[in-house]
Amino acid sequence: MVHPYFNPAQAADFNALAAKTDSSFDLKYFGFHGLAGNCRTLLALSGAKFTSSVPEDWASEKPDAPFGVMPLLTETSADGKTTIHIAESDAIERYLARKFGFLGKDAFEEVLVNTFVSHDQFLISQIFAKYLINKDPEVKAANKESLITNNIVPWIKYHEQHLQANGANGHYVGDKTSLADVKTELVIRLIQSMSGEDLVSESKTPAIWEVLTQLNKVEGLAAWKKTEVYKTFSEKNFAGIGFY
Known part of the structure; x- marks a missing residue:
């Protein structure tokens, strides 16, 4: 049986709702940022009405x-008559980015945004896998050194360069906020959780820092x-994963 989220019968309603920006949203996830952080950021940036729900009994759901797994997004039309559901953080992020204009204004800009997003996501996955969730102090220390040398320093070099080339205006593509900016905000927080302001700061990486600004x-x-709610999520994120 086709899962309700993937049922083709909802395609017409889904496509109609995807074109509207007056919906309300519920994003279900645990009570910290985790994989839902960027989804919530996109909803906040859009000005949409949204709630962040935490399941009372996830085992039963x-x-x-x-x-x-979560996050799970539920979107409801303004008249309350149509509801759609989306799973997986990457799919949710790209859906929201397209809906609210955070994927560029045309095919070329969308490719640019996705290119920067892809490079950001690779670094994010490396930091999570090799550093944040590693519980062995010795391995974690060794991985930190390797991550900084082989991943973070090159990331800083290239992203500072590309952002400077776009005028150091705080955006990767043109002069508008995009999903790439949102991803880089997360990268900045991750790098600073590892090294404070030794690698990324307003003075050392002004173009990257302007994205955050x-x-x-x-x-x-x-x-x-x-x-x-956000402050509580941040505290629990730090306690559980190691960054705000």
Whole structure:
């Protein structure tokens, strides 16, 4: 039987709702940032109405999820008549980015945004796998040195270069916020969790830092970061994974 999330019968409703920006959203995940952090950031940047729900009994809900994992996004039309569901953080991020104009204005810009996103995501996955979730202190220390030398320093070099080439305006593509900017905000937080301001800072990497500065100027995101929910997620994220 086809999982409800993947049922082709919903295609018409799905496509109609995908073109609208007045929906409300519920993003289900655990009570920290984790894999849902960028999804929440995109919703906040868009100014959309959204809630962050935490399952009371995930063990009982888990079998109903398409892959037994979260985050899970539910979108409801403004009139409340249509509801769609999306699984997997990457799919959710790209869906929201396209809906709210964070994937560029045309095919060329979309490719550029996705290119930077892909490079960011590789570094994010390396930091998570080799450093954040590693519990062996000696291995973690060795991995940190290797990550900095082989992954982080080259990432800084190339991204500072490309951002400078775009005018150091805080954006990767043109002068608009994109999914690439959102991904890099996460990369900055990850790098600083490992090395403070030794590698990334306003003075050392001004173009990269400007991405963070411009994102935090967006009213919706600034308001979201001031909420008690966001602050609680940040504290639990640090306690569980090691970064805010």
